[in-house]
Amino acid sequence: MPHHPQTERTGRLVRGAALAASLALVPLAAACSGGGDDDAAADRKQAKISVSDAPANGVVAPAKVEVIANLTGCKPKIRIEATELRQGVCHTKKVDYLVTTFPSDELKETWLDSASGYGGKYLVGTRWIVSAQPQMLAGFQDKLGGTIRQLRGFGPAAQPSAS
Incomplete structure (x- = not known):
């Protein structure tokens, strides 16, 4: 041979x-x-x-809604159970937030592409995303890992009011 x-x-x-x-x-x-x-x-x-x-x-937190939510101090209520993603809602005294998991990073990136039209900051890990108030993301990042990503959004930027 x-x-x-x-x-x-x-x-x-x-x-x-x-x-x-x-x-x-x-x-x-x-x-x-x-x-x-x-x-x-x-x-x-x-x-x-x-x-x-x-x-x-x-x-880095694993891609399971319940595990990620537990690491952030919450018991999630599952809101979406689909082939493409699972999403849980967390309600705490400090903040309400979403934990979304995906069976693949490709589906996660597709979700982020769709969400980019709305803009905002998200904590993004391997096959998961946490959506929360921007000031809470760094604390979640300390617990979960991941990176904070800023999505641009479409349309005009908000301008400060003159009042």
């Missing part, structure tokens, strides 16, 4: 990427496993650690 260095290198890269992806999913699979009250208490303790350690450790 002939020796093909390019094929071997590609195969190693694919295996390495598959290994990295599977290792990244281990914590998510463990968090989703069934269990008793002891498991629930351990999960809450781990979530509390994850919230404070997220930015320092480079952790």
Whole structure:
């Protein structure tokens, strides 16, 4: 059988990427496993650690409405349950906000393209978006990671009133 260095290198890269992806999913699979009250208490303790350690450790919130909302201190009410996205509403004493998740980054980018007509700032992560008052986004970013993105909007910019 002939020796093909390019094929071997590609195969190693694919295996390495598959290994990295599977290792990244281990914590998510463990968090989703069934269990008793002891498991629930351990999960809450781990979530509390994850919230404070997220930015320092480079952790990015997973793309699940309930998990992202929990990291921000809320129990969401699911508003949209569709193939293209899931969206939950969070009501807290400080602010009301939306957590939207997507099955792929392509669908997230499509959503952002559509929302760009309205403008505004959004906290954007891998397969998720948090829509909140702009002054709240930095605090959410500390807990979730992601980047704050400014969307332009169409039409004239608001001008200060003369009154």
